[in-house]
Amino acid sequence: MNLKLSSSGLKNASIAVTGSKSESNRLLILQALYPNLTITNVSNSDDTKVLQKALQQNQGIVDIHHAGTAMRFLTAYYALKANTDVTLTGSKRMKERPMSILVDALKKLGAQITYKTNDGFPPLLIKGITPEKTSVSLNANVSSQYISALMLVAASLNSGLDIQLKGRVTSVPYINMTLSLLNRVGIRGTFKNNSITIPPCQSIADQIVVVESDWSSASYYYSLVALSKNAEISLTSYRQESLQGDSALKEIYTAFGVETLFSDNTLLLKKTSHKLQKHVEFDLSNTPDIAQTIAVTCLGLGISCKLTGLHTLKIKETDRLTALKTELYKLGGITIITNDTLELKATPSVNRNAEIDTYNDHRMAMAFAPLALKTDLTINDAGVVSKSYPTFWEDMNSVGITTFNAEKGH
Template sequence: MKPNIVISKPSRVSKGTIQLTGSKSECNRALVIEALSKGKVKVQNVSDAADAVLLAGILRGAQEVHSSLIIDHSPNEDSYEPSTMNHELKTVNIGPAGTAMRFLTAYFTLQDEEVILTGSERMKQRPIGVLVDALRELGADISYVENEGYPPLKITGNIQQSAARIAIKGNISSQYITALLLIAPNLPLGLGLEIIGDLTSRPYVEMTLAMLEQAGIKHNWTDNVISIAKQDFSETSIWVEPDWSAASYWYAIAALSDEAELFLPGLTSYSLQGDSVITEIMANFGITSQFKDGGVLLTKEPKPIIRKEFDLKKCPDLAQTIVVVCAALGHEATFTGLETLKIKETDRIAALQNELAKIGVKLIENNEAYTLDCSGKFIPEKVLFHTYEDHRMAMAFAPLAILIPEVEFEDANVVEKSYPAFWTDLEKVGFVSPPTP
């Protein structure tokens, strides 16, 4: 049985220093680069997020791998039942780790082995057909084990590349594009990748290219085509910056506090992470970001909220945080760029609608724009929020404990996916959790 947690915050003043774990987004890319470089690239400050630990274990060969071994790295997940599979194949179960699923799908096409790549029940409902089609067009041998377009996948490595240039839609998931770009230097013919239409989460693609460049890989991006020739990695080390996505929850805490002074070491103003845009977004709520002493200091100043529209296409992982802050403050803003939220760890739009209703707030959809109706907003004495096996649902709603006397979350361990120390870190700034009877 998954444990719940109850939190409250007696004071509306939030002060303290919080050392965040390494960025999951940066770390996952760096780990794949490390593996593809065959030892030339070393990763430092590996994130302790469950997804990163899982990927590191697979790529670095944390366990001895035999041809018949089922590698089940999935935390708090039922193991995949391999009864319908060929037991001579290696089966890799990545649980709920969506990034690992996308990156490993591409990675295994280059390896001298045949694998079954699977995950949790939710993972088997998350589409991957766009990436598989792109890899097949390049010459990869990939088939579906159960349902067309969805994991689990059977991947036969040693790709026999038949095309050097392919096209992919840009508005589905930037992780598909990143997965292809990461393997591009190792492809026999290199890769020319044409992006069709608008590019969702562009900063994540830019992060990928910047990290490849750190490892000596050159690229050319002209109009909507990214080209990477076959080339060798350079010997180097990649240091993973602390996680700006995790930092966003501290910005939310600052925004809902009466007074805030929070220091987050290691974060820089020149980050590769797209979610560092939280500094600009939260400035609308009176949060000042001062980069000094090797980190960022958050302080709050009283300020009327004027901005009514937020385009989150480039930073969809911030959506839940920003929507919840606006709802808590009764700010009836409109949000766009949320197209990918329905295929994340859960349908995040539906999850937000369900949970915001518990404080009387509606999130109304109108032609891909979402507007908050706070006319019925109220602050209950206590509330139970569901997390939908989604780490960001728990962490986005946790700051509401500043306003609501008693907040309970189901499945406290869900935060391990990206921020294992989250509940412990909350205690450092005055959140309290009563002992379990």
Template structure:
């Protein structure tokens, strides 16, 4: 199935109920379980990833299939490594290609007993719940922050706590900080000196918790206003002073004339003027999940760019750097990777590459679908293949687009 995306106006107006933050939801579910809390988490994300994790945590089974949910794979692997019993965890074919050796090695170093059922270094896993003893472990700081977050959330429950020494440059630091802030909400203290994070053995304190709206989901609405000539959109339950690192994008989009105003019930976005940078240079090391949003925005607005800090994009739902190169080429943009983890475009449209009505492949990646669809505001018609991949993080995305004037027509492929 494909969706044909188009829009016949250049003004965007509406009030949007954003999905709750998947990043916060998944972390708080693990922390809530570790605190033996009697309180259910309020306003949980209705994304596939969160549903999978919630189902696993409340399951009576000892075998879990988490599909495409990378966060659930990492967080559950750490969580059940100390729960007495014999467990198996697997996922989709793509999940079986996503590395997990760094996390498994770290857990085994702490006393866990985890085996690979198929290929060394990759899911599926067999886990024998064990008593874990803390120590100082070393991890490459440039690896996925989800490995680090999985270990940090477990740390207070480990005998003697845990110290993690992060070597080299730290990728997605904001997501590590998010994890520590959420742990702090549940009473857990930590020390972060230079590149070492120490979490003593201690107890989580149960509390009632409500999840805020998702900033990654908000990025697509900022993108739409950046592409529109005028308009305003109210995003419910969003906070400029957010726990989420992706809130940084509010200031980035001012370069495209989009400004934010905090209201009591959310954030009001306004397209104040028609401006754009001559060239955009951003280091996404703290915010890799919004890189696709900006790449699509720049191509639609013909803004040359140089993006860095993208190393982790290669081990997401797909190799996002390769996926962006493949799909943006259909719009005439030839993107290069000058160095590992970088993406660059000279702003030139190659008419020989450009397709009349591009069919955008999504590669089982929700962010591919959501980053490309707003490009229709620049008069670019397209078809999105496998559009329901958006349920991974934003199930109501297509309905929300229809409500502000997009035409979303189903085409049988």
């Protein structure tokens, strides 16, 4: 499905954003280990649905398609769960995403994992074991999901687990999110000086946990308000003291004239008469998932930016840095990228009628959508948004972004 986008202006609206995929997926692993845990406001994303289905299996082929979080979390879950015998596989792109750091760490604990095709990459043949070792070390500078995967299963092990991290830790807020969720359900743990310690916990109290709505999804509304003249959009359900690293949007988007107000569990985004800077710089090492949105916002506002801390973007659903450079160029944006930085030059106007390719990456589709406030454009393979936000295009229509099927021409 290719969608043409246009807009005559942003409407004030209230949007109910689906539960956080990051929180939902962590809590689903915990629920599988502690079945008396009840979860509400679970994400309706494809990734979360795939994980829910996979957790009902412990034998045979488990295909998680494009779901990178599910691949990492399930590898640890299956490897350290006795009587499991699965082949964990995914899409063509998933088979190109590295797994050796996590697999090596699990093997140090005694895990039986075999690469079925290419060393270091899925598909993985996993035979679950009950580990006897109580500590493991791994490099910490690639993806925090490897670390979170170990943390989530640690308390279910007979002796718990000590995790030693080597090097600079990437995406610390996501590790803190995992630790906070463990604490919330009654599992103790500490994270100090590159060392994570989680003692054993064989049972937890009966409880209900409400998933906060997704801050990564909120980023597209921040971009819309930034690119608007004077719009207001309210989003539910959000906490002022959030576990999600992407809540840094509150501070980041002040540079683009967006004010964030809280009322109960509602987030109100308002455009202010803020005088824009000509150039902005952000270190996004803790919030890489909002890099695409920020780059597109800068393009639409005609300002230059330098974004750093982006090394994990190379191993996402696509190589997001290269994809951003290619698609921004179609709109007139000139970028310089390295392995972990993106610099965008100021662009006085945005090219019209560009066709944006999405590379099987939900965030490419959603990040570029707000530019419909500045120019007509087409989003190719627009259905990819279902990976994290299935109702995205319906919600875009409700705020004034008109969409119609490009193939049918109406």
